[in-house]
Amino acid sequence: xxxxxxxxxxxxxxxxxxxxxxxxxxxxxxxxxxxxxxxxxxxxxxxxxxxxxxxxxxxxxxxxxxxxxxxxxxxxxxxxxxxxxxxxxxxxxxxxxxxxxxxxxxxxxxxxxxxxxxxxxxxxxxxxxxxxxxxxxxxxxxxxxxxxxxxxx
Amino acid sequence: xxxxxxxxxxxxxxxxxxxxxxxxxxxxxxxxxxxxxxxxxxxxxxxxxxxxxxxxxxxxxxxxxxxxxxxxxxxxxxxxxxxxxxxxxxxxxxxxxxxxxxxxxxxxxxxxxxxxxxxxxxxxxxxxxxxxxxxxxxxxxxxxxxxxxxxxxxxxxxxxxxxxxxxxxxxxxxxxxxxxxxxxxxxxxxxxxxxxxxxxxxxxxxxxxxxxxxxxxxxxxxxxxxxxxxxxxxxxxxxxxxxxxxxxxxxxxxxxxxxxxxxxxxxxxxxxxxxxxxxxxxxxxxxxxxxxxxxxxxxxxxxxxxxxxxxxxxxxxxxxxxxxxxxxxxxxxxxxxxxxxxxxxxxxxxxxxxxxxxxxxxxxxxxxxxxxxxxxxxxxxxxxxxxxxxxxxxxxxxxxxxxxxxxxxxxxxxxxxxxxxxxxxxxxxxxxxxxxxxxxxxxxxxxxxxxxxxxxxxxxxxxxxxxxxxxxxxxxxxxxxxxxxxxxxxxxxxxxxxxxxxxxxxxxxxxxxxxxxxxxxxxxxxxxxxxxxxxxxxxxxxxxxxxxxxxxxxxxxxxxxxxxxxxxxxxxxxxxxxxxxxxxxxxxxxxxxxxxxxxxxxxxxxxxxxxxxxxxxxxxxxxxxxxxxxxxxxxxxxxxxxxxxxxxxxxxxxxxxxxxxxxxxxxxxxxxxxxxxxxxxxxxxxxxxxxxxxxxxxxxxxxxxxxxxxxx
Numbered sequence: 125x126x127x128x129x130x131x132x133x134x135x136x137x138x139x140x141x142x143x144x145x146x147x148x149x150x151x152x153x154x155x156x157x158x159x160x161x162x163x164x165x166x167x168x169x170x171x172x173x174x175x176x177x178x179x180x181x182x183x184x185x186x187x188x189x190x191x192x193x194x195x196x197x198x199x200x201x202x203x204x205x206x207x208x209x210x211x212x213x214x215x216x217x218x219x220x221x222x223x224x225x226x227x228x229x230x231x232x233x234x235x236x237x238x239x240x241x242x243x244x245x246x247x248x249x250x251x252x253x254x255x256x257x258x259x260x261x262x263x264x265x266x267x268x269x270x271x272x273x274x275x276x277x
Numbered sequence: 278x279x280x281x282x283x284x285x286x287x288x289x290x291x292x293x294x295x296x297x298x299x300x301x302x303x304x305x306x307x308x309x310x311x312x313x314x315x316x317x318x319x320x321x322x323x324x325x326x327x328x329x330x331x332x333x334x335x336x337x338x339x340x341x342x343x344x345x346x347x348x349x350x351x352x353x354x355x356x357x358x359x360x361x362x363x364x365x366x367x368x369x370x371x372x373x374x375x376x377x378x379x380x381x382x383x384x385x386x387x388x389x390x391x392x393x394x395x396x397x398x399x400x401x402x403x404x405x406x407x408x409x410x411x412x413x414x415x416x417x418x419x420x421x422x423x424x425x426x427x428x429x430x431x432x433x434x435x436x437x438x439x440x441x442x443x444x445x446x447x448x449x450x451x452x453x454x455x456x457x458x459x460x461x462x463x464x465x466x467x468x469x470x471x472x473x474x475x476x477x478x479x480x481x482x483x484x485x486x487x488x489x490x491x492x493x494x495x496x497x498x499x500x501x502x503x504x505x506x507x508x509x510x511x512x513x514x515x516x517x518x519x520x521x522x523x524x525x526x527x528x529x530x531x532x533x534x535x536x537x538x539x540x541x542x543x544x545x546x547x548x549x550x551x552x553x554x555x556x557x558x559x560x561x562x563x564x565x566x567x568x569x570x571x572x573x574x575x576x577x578x579x580x581x582x583x584x585x586x587x588x589x590x591x592x593x594x595x596x597x598x599x600x601x602x603x604x605x606x607x608x609x610x611x612x613x614x615x616x617x618x619x620x621x622x623x624x625x626x627x628x629x630x631x632x633x634x635x636x637x638x639x640x641x642x643x644x645x646x647x648x649x650x651x652x653x654x655x656x657x658x659x660x661x662x663x664x665x666x667x668x669x670x671x672x673x674x675x676x677x678x679x680x681x682x683x684x685x686x687x688x689x690x691x692x693x694x695x696x697x698x699x700x701x702x703x704x705x706x707x708x709x710x711x712x713x714x715x716x717x718x719x720x721x722x723x724x725x726x727x728x729x730x731x732x733x734x735x736x737x738x739x740x741x742x743x744x745x746x747x748x749x750x751x752x753x754x755x756x757x758x759x760x761x762x763x764x765x766x767x768x769x770x771x772x773x774x775x776x777x778x779x780x781x782x783x784x785x786x787x788x789x790x791x792x793x794x795x796x797x798x799x800x801x802x803x804x805x806x807x808x809x810x811x812x813x814x815x816x817x818x819x820x821x822x823x824x825x826x827x828x829x830x831x832x833x834x835x836x837x838x839x840x841x842x843x844x845x846x847x848x849x850x851x852x853x854x855x856x857x858x859x860x861x862x863x864x865x866x867x868x869x870x871x872x873x874x875x876x877x878x879x880x881x882x883x884x885x886x887x888x889x890x891x892x893x894x895x896x897x898x899x900x901x902x903x904x905x906x907x908x909x910x911x912x913x914x915x916x917x918x919x920x921x922x923x924x925x926x927x928x929x930x931x932x933x934x935x936x937x938x939x940x941x942x943x944x945x946x947x948x949x950x951x952x953x954x955x956x957x958x959x960x961x962x963x964x965x966x967x968x969x970x971x972x973x974x975x976x977x978x979x980x981x982x983x984x985x986x987x988x989x
Contacts, residue, residue: 142564150562155512156505160631161712165921196505209503216495220367221502222631222680247929256631258898260932
């Protein structure tokens, strides 16, 4: 089966009905997308599927055939960080950073739905993503900054 | 009699054959060192050096006497490489330690690389825990870097044939005092093989003059994390690698009776490994490995296990060293005008590192390499040594920056399992634990029962008898002046596997101490802050309380219906904590709303204000989980909530309005900050709920069903 990831086509093996996370990490070697819980409860494995943040760990790979999948590795364009990545980096958000890719994907999904966000809207929109180091206030600040910058997504 | 320090110094002087050009005592020879690192200038530190010695104190085993603690190498390209056995699990010590070195050498941190937690490359280190990296490793590296600076200055003087003059360093260059010339560090290191043991007497930069240390330098390699290019162990692969899974018992304490692996073995590419009770599978992908594991038919013999409902009585009944209370204390208690006898219950909680345990093992003949996320790479090396009966030199354990630990990764399970499988299948094997495995087969923060009986006489603390069953002795001593006091930790039989956790028992002990103090203040109709200050003799803590109280607006608070204010304070791991909370309890629904939290923290001279603030915030928010809702549920050997949908951890929506007050004491040595700030949040909220409702909640978590109870 063919899978379109970060605007590239890959031939992948789906006979054992793997989920999208397993295919990305083990077949395409895109390991920026992380395993955290295996039940879509922590957000570490989020990728964009046709622009919508989706938990790859509960998404059968066969279900996203023909769709556009963007992982954290696909966010950098022409050597430039995505504005949300840039905001995270500038605000120096992370501690262990294992949640970082899922956070970036979720934030991009949120901002693409609504460009201007209040703190409460960010909390609600991001609630599916866990940062176990609990850097939530810093992440909120970075998303707020990206929101205020009227960034081009 | 000579002091131990003097004795050790004597030994070292014998090792220093020739001042300034001596060899390190063991592990590395100068020739091998420079062969590996390239030409340059290097300085090294042994464990016996005063700084390390002071910090390690009586804890330091004598076998470490001549053990190298760290070394720093400067190459002829001007690159500085620092070697330390400490590891990065999100404390951002890679950044703060780099800052310390950069400061002494007057260079920016981009020129510094830290090699961390690699048993082959870095000096022995007993582990990254106990908030010891900052007080222990930072001063060592600071001194070592200062020594390297002096070597550079000496070298420059030799090249310029200068006598006794003062030379200036700036951004990687040494400047000539008169002719305008300058030499880069790389030039000075060119062609050299000069290695020198650290000299204690070399001065370091005065904290008041810090330019890089003490500033908010961003996370080193931050870009690798935000672009997903950093490889955690769970992301790593090597050629020929297969994925491993281990057969687990269905319940704690269950023993394998029989196993049939026939069906699983029939799957394409699957190999079965069975060595007594150790049964595992490997496959070319993790999906196939999971399927194969599920196809193994195993019979288990279960044995009765203690359930959560019987936990607390069990801990008290099995508590050791229960001796009768002393007469003086007992009589002081009995004659006092206010008496308060309370019991506090603390549930097991899980660390839930977002990256579950992972290990990758590779055998080359009888040599073993293991990559694993652990706070104790050298400890895992020892575990592997015992498992495979190999000399240590044949085992390399390497720990890339890992997806957090919080005290939960002191062990090396996944690495050892991967090594066992890899040895059997003769291929490299990676074992990534699932979230369920992490919940069920790692270890927990200990549960505990705390009993405290205390009294006041004319508003002064007169008696204090404090007993902690099982959760631990950290911060067990109340920081208050009390006429008669006793505190004891009673180890007990834990039904679940337990171990270290961020600040460990300090959280439980400070919860009980600060609740008790709050309630005694209330019994005496005293302001809880004033009552504390009256009994506190620790100036650092008192100062911090006053500063934080001002920021919170304690003195200006106005009592409103259903709104309460609470505070807590304490000291742990060299850090001082004052936490204030404002809460609202809905009188009808009994829902709790945390309106504001102000956290004050003081840990000596601040190395990186932004990262320190992040640790303080992280501690307080993570602490909210254990304070309000986190609890491991277990019944007859079964962990009932072993998933992130059933075990609740703090999320975005749990984040209250939060303010952090950092007190920078440049006149005091820096302590660690990854643990202590967690201790104040639970009692501050507990005391605020009491203020709002009059209800005393003496258990952690406080709101297991999400609601504030109507009665104490």
